[in-house]
Amino acid sequence: MAPSRHLDAATLIGYSSGALPVAFAAVAASHLELCAHCRAELRAADAIGARLIEQQDGAPLSATARDALQARLVEDIVVPRRAAASAVADPDLLPAPLRPWFGERYSTLRWRAIAPGIHMLRGGDAGPDGQLLMLRTASGKRMPMHGHGNNELTLVLRGAYDDVLGHFGPGDVADLDAEIEHQPVTSIGAACISVAASDAPMRFNGWIARAIQAVLRI
Template identity: 50%
Template sequence: MNPRHHLDPATVLSHAAGALLPELAAIVATHLEGCAACRDAVARAERVGGQLIEQQHPQPALEDRARQLRAAMLERLDATPPAPVRASQPQGRDPDRIPAPLQPYFGASYRELKWRWMGPGMHFIRRPGPSGASLLMLRIAPGKRMPVHSHGGSEITQILSGAYDDALGHFAAGDVADLDSEIEHQPVTTAGVPCICVSALDAPLRFPGWLARRLQPVFGI
């Protein structure tokens, strides 16, 4: 998996600082499972944050002790013969396994999901979260056009399988769409397999079409 769409830098910084809502953080963690580039970006942000904290709150005694412990550890490592390297067995990804960060909300198995009908070829599951935000998992048949919509707040969507296209580009499995309230789009699923994606929403969607607005309270999105 080699994602082409990544997390926004502001999201990376918020995640590294532990400042994201838990529902948004669950989507970010799901993306990080398969995206080395974003994992590196989060690690860099954490390092910079740690350095800033150290500069603001110097603790000389603790720093001296940490240096002593590090020197002792390196000395012991030098004196210890390396362990034999064992060949690791490649582990294939179970296609029925829901990513671990999403399991507290949806369970461990796609086959166990209880989908709700939204429209022809469109099904969803909504899970309200502890912060008031919600997680929305969608399963959309190939070639379906979602209603045009924008966002009342932040929306982070991870593509789990299949793909869709919109004005922002082509989003396939592993990609993330990190959107704000200024983005209006209309995803259209591509041919082949259904598109399954999961979104974290910290505010309801905005629909310009009257029918979608009428149905919005029914589906709670």
């Protein structure tokens, strides 16, 4: 089933221009690998960006610039499509943009328990602009109520959850800002595996969750 929750237009433009922090770009690229709709939207954003460059310079793109843009289109559109086909053939493979951070396969992930029914895996150093985390949450689990200090981009890889915004299944992305406060509840069945990029600590309401947050630095 195709994803039904997509990247915000501002996120797509940031990705197209190369302005997204690396952690956010990894999540966005992973969604693009799974979502034909957002790949088409990205193609349009890249084309608009190219036209703006032409207008700013007052001249058509040079041959070098055209070659660079074509290479970018291949990277953003063709490569994710091929990677998605590979993942369908081998469902144990993580999306290609996440493999440098977490490894190639779900079956080799080394999870760390952080609470009953909740496991976490921290990606490599994402630099000063954010962090990248992968979570595995048992089915039927109610997460603590929380908000976000600034921006968070979450992609569901396996399983599903529901919150105040609706239902999120495999391939769906939640593009959140500081105004959103929610309490995800994972669907009955398989565990929910998601990957999230954030550029500020989460805001938990309960003192137990806040104590865990202080230890884990999330």
